[in-house]
Amino acid sequence: MSISYSQLFWAGALAWFLFWPGPLAAQWQTRFEQSEGRQTVSYAEGMDFYEKLARAYPQTIRLVPQGLTDSGLPLHTVVFSYDGNFDPAQVRAQNRPVWLINNAIHAGEPDGVEATRQLMLALAQNPELARQTVVVAIPFYNIGGVLNRNQTTRVNQNGPEAYGFRGNARYYDLNRDFIKADSRNALSFAQIFHTWQPQLFLDTHVSNGADYQHVMTYIATQADKLGGPMGHYLRLFFIPQLEQKMADRQFPMCPYVNAYGRNPFPDGYPQFYDLPRYSSGYVALFACLGFIAETHMLKPFAQRVAATYALMRSMLEMSEAEGAKLTDLQKKQYQSQAQKDSLKLDWEVRKDTARRIAFAGYASRRIPSRVTTGERLFYDRTQPVQGEIPFYEFFSPIRPVQKPMAYILPQAWTEVLERLQASGVQWKRLRQDQEIPVEVYFIENYQTRTAPFEGHYPHFNTEVRSEKQLLTFQKGDYVLWVNQPAGRYLVETLEPTAPDSFFNWNFFDIILQQKEGYSDYVFEDLAEQLLKEDASLRTQFARKMQEDQAFAQNPEAQLDYIYQHSVYREPGYRRYPVFRLHQELPLATE
Ligand SMILES: [Zn+2]
Structure with a gap:
């Protein structure tokens, strides 16, 4: 029946x-x-x-x-x-x-x-x-x-x-x-x-x-x-x-x-x-x-x-x-x-394909509100409607990232470490100070919500550029191998571009603010000398002046450009303090 x-x-x-x-x-x-x-x-x-x-x-x-x-x-x-x-x-x-x-x-x-x-x-x-x-x-x-x-x-x-x-x-x-x-x-x-x-x-x-x-x-x-x-x-x-x-x-x-x-x-x-x-x-x-x-x-x-x-x-x-x-x-x-050597960090719904599901709703229409000057939604319970409707349950990846072999996290970041530990992340610690070649991210762009959300002003649309650097790590710093059961959690929290990364949840906001600076009138002389001595910087600067109208009319930005492209630039400013390790190294860990 x-x-x-x-x-x-x-x-x-x-x-x-x-x-x-x-x-x-x-x-x-x-x-x-x-x-x-x-x-x-x-x-x-x-x-x-x-x-x-x-x-x-x-x-x-x-x-x-x-x-x-x-x-x-x-x-x-x-x-x-x-x-x-x-x-x-x-x-x-x-x-x-x-x-x-x-x-x-x-x-x-x-x-x-x-x-x-x-x-x-x-x-x-x-x-x-x-x-x-x-x-x-x-x-x-x-x-x-x-x-x-x-x-x-x-x-x-x-x-x-x-x-x-x-x-x-x-x-x-x-x-x-x-x-x-x-x-x-x-x-x-x-x-x-x-x-x-x-x-x-x-x-x-x-x-x-x-x-x-x-x-x-x-x-x-x-x-x-x-x-x-x-x-x-x-x-x-x-x-x-x-x-x-x-x-x-x-x-x-x-x-x-x-x-x-x-x-x-x-x-x-x-x-x-x-x-x-x-x-x-x-x-x-x-x-x-x-x-x-x-x-x-x-x-x-x-x-x-x-x-x-x-x-x-x-x-x-x-x-x-x-x-x-x-x-x-x-x-x-x-x-x-x-x-897998890559992971998809973000997803969006596909509108081109759907599953047909059995759905039982009520007819609805918009009627004038008796409270406000607008219209209100009205469901008519005397008119049940049912049938098959599309359910968009297929998603495409939009932000793939290459997995590193490991992340190196300096021990200073205790709040992050506490969360990694609670989520079952296994780690090793450096037994001595050590120079290690790593991939370093710099935060290039990000947007921030203007209203508080759950006690935060989260970032989104975060973009990074990366550089290879030889950095000295300290005895006791943490090496987090990605090949472990918590590997996916590590990538989705430590890659700053992931939607729910610790970066986007404000755990690293402090790096977004420069700590040192310069006095224009003092740096002016040094800037002149830098341009004179560094042919490549001179060419870049000249090109920027030609290509960027606003820049060409902004003396402060011009001076700052030379500062940011010089050895005096603050190394840690916007440098994301979780580092990517790509090759096996004779790491001294305990
Ligand atoms: Zn609920």
């Missing part, structure tokens, strides 16, 4: 009853069950639930504190392991898949908090559900945000009655913080992630934006950007299977509707580009399939929780069926990354 699309959605609307855990023993009930899905647990209630669960099922469930958050409270993971093996190295030796779930990164979006409680209870009571997969869940990631409980900040969201706040204890949006790691939460997350080295990752959210019929949408990490054997597997196998499982569970899902406030029907929409600053983009740097669950904000809370739980059960089934494949693919992904 075939069922129509609208029947599917009708079933989906009821499905939360089907997924309702049923009459729970009183000890496992929280305010979520007692309010029939209208409320979500507080931080204390949620942690209390897991403490009780770990006490009742010590063979399979563990609650582990791991690192601090900006709130002052520690992060916790709840770990389920069928055979009671909670040691990450042993789990790897057993070739078992690890699935990491992150909740409440945006604390106003607590669907995953409840779904994860249901999942962990189901696993404890029926461990056969996951004989292979070790399930590691962060029950509350943005603890500061969860503690900042309120009833108003998610103005467009249909429940729960009270929830946390998006910003963390220091007002950071943690889902922009995975590379710059301003928060202690991000550094602790990196430690958890690299302790477990999962093959599969899920971060749970609630959408903003357009109205449509789907309860569940998702962002998968961009498959072309992920690349390698995992990229193919994600696009050709994992996503279609996962979509099928969700349709079977009466929650047909489609990719996150990346068309803010606009009905994409029938125009289609592009895939969300998950830069490494986002959770799914960060984990993709480490051979992990990253997923973001985005339930639809206008659907009732209980129904959204049911959809999130259905997605979790579907992902768990995938992980159980595909466990050996996933662990094998992770190894192959690292091998394939090591074999």
Whole structure:
């Protein structure tokens, strides 16, 4: 029997009853069950639930504190392991898949908090559900945000009655913080992630934006950007299977509707580009399939929780069926990354090719606003529309870079080193002072955002030129070999032209300001002498005067040109202080 699309959605609307855990023993009930899905647990209630669960099922469930958050409270993971093996190295030796779930990164979006409680209870009571997969869940990631409980900040969201706040204890949006790691939460997350080295990752959210019929949408990490054997597997196998499982569970899902406030029907929409600053983009740097669950904000809370739980059960089934494949693919992904001598740093969506996806929306039109003098968007829920629309999920690389053999990072840059360490970068240190021929970048051009963004004024459109130089490095400076599991992370953070590079996130701004200078009237005489003695400089200067009208009328710029092209130029000014090493050297490292 075939069922129509609208029947599917009708079933989906009821499905939360089907997924309702049923009459729970009183000890496992929280305010979520007692309010029939209208409320979500507080931080204390949620942690209390897991403490009780770990006490009742010590063979399979563990609650582990791991690192601090900006709130002052520690992060916790709840770990389920069928055979009671909670040691990450042993789990790897057993070739078992690890699935990491992150909740409440945006604390106003607590669907995953409840779904994860249901999942962990189901696993404890029926461990056969996951004989292979070790399930590691962060029950509350943005603890500061969860503690900042309120009833108003998610103005467009249909429940729960009270929830946390998006910003963390220091007002950071943690889902922009995975590379710059301003928060202690991000550094602790990196430690958890690299302790477990999962093959599969899920971060749970609630959408903003357009109205449509789907309860569940998702962002998968961009498959072309992920690349390698995992990229193919994600696009050709994992996503279609996962979509099928969700349709079977009466929650047909489609990719996150990346068309803010606009009905994409029938125009289609592009895939969300998950830069490494986002959770799914960060984990993709480490051979992990990253997923973001985005339930639809206008659907009732209980129904959204049911959809999130259905997605979790579907992902768990995938992980159980595909466990050996996933662990094998992770190894192959690292091998394939090591074999490439170039890496693509940035991507743009292709409009010439698309996947046709089944989409169920509502007719929309623009009508006069009764509040403002403008027009407003209006979705007509009495007119559901459905059919196939284009989804632009193919991306082209736009910024390839040759990988060096290694980077050399002087020990002075402690903030960068702290982040590299948290992300599992392995290094060697120079045992003595040493002269090394390196490729040096100079920052030629960059633009800077004029409004603050997440505590920064990030740069973009950064351009470099490079030079070979013989530089003296100091005992204790760091040599970072690119051929290591964190190699891709190194390239995407240390190449200044990469969109989420440490340079673009302002970690090296200090080199953009000259420290010394000259007095015009003193340097004038020296400049005259320099021009006289240096024929090549004289020719360059004359050509510049001829070719550049503005320059020819700007005496200050003319004098500065001679200074910048002389031996008096400040060597470190705009010289990017991470150096590229291209050949094997008899490096004395310890
Ligand atoms: Zn969110």
